[in-house]
Amino acid sequence: MRGPFGRSGSGPPAFEGASESPPDGPAESLPDGKAGRLSRDRDLAGGLIAGVWVEPALFSAGECARLSALIDAAARDRPAAGGDLAGRVRDPRVRACETLWLDDEPATAWAFERLAHLVAGANAAAFGFDLDAEPFIEGALIARYPGTMGGHYDWHVDRARRGPAARRKLSVSVQLSPADGYEGGALTLNAEGHEVTLDRALGTAAVFPSFVLHRVAPVSLGARVALVAWAHGPRLR
Secondary structure: OOOOOOOOOOOOOOOOOOOOOOOOOOOOOOOOHOOOOOOOOOOOOEEEEOOOOEEOOOOOOHHHHHHHHHHHHHHHHHOOOOOOOOOOOOOOOOOOOOEEEEOOOOOHHHHHHHHHHHHHHHHHHHHHHOOOOOOOOEEEEEEEEEHHHHEEEEOOOOOOOOOHEEEEEEEEEEEEOOOHHEEEOOEEEEEOOOOEEEOOOOOEEEEEEEOOEEOOOOEEEEEEEEEEEEEEEEOOO
């Protein structure tokens, strides 16, 4: 179990809806016929944009506020942890943010279920990776990029050579801040040889391969808050 501002495992911290019939394409095959977290029972409303699956309104405004409040509450108890790089190295020139690790437990299960449905549908429709039936072995992370520290995360990928991060297949980032709640802080990806800046509408989610370069530009005013998670699977070969 992780503490409120810590993490277990050796992988590096990293960056950072629907109706009822499943999307087209084969469902994820699971061992022994078990229905794991990646079983799908919802359509997705989004689509692929420049190699990134963009899903509008994955979380409602109330749900975004509920998740954002978790890092606010934890920060009242003790200072939020900074954003580490690989090997738990801290370099504010590369990454400056506050982080809160979340475990998949009763209080947060609803968010993990929503993430699992998103990953399953986006993967079936756009990526076709082999994923674990229980994909979020690292839990999830709330990252806050305050303008007071010029919060940012320079160009990086989410995979690593060893540890749990070596098995990251798909990255998910969900916008928890209102679009007018901060200045700067754009999430930009380069999945197909050119930069694409993603929609910052509240509750919007992006799903992309964890080897894709991306960054969070410096925040100059207010604070950007995002929920990020990584779906794992067998190593790429």
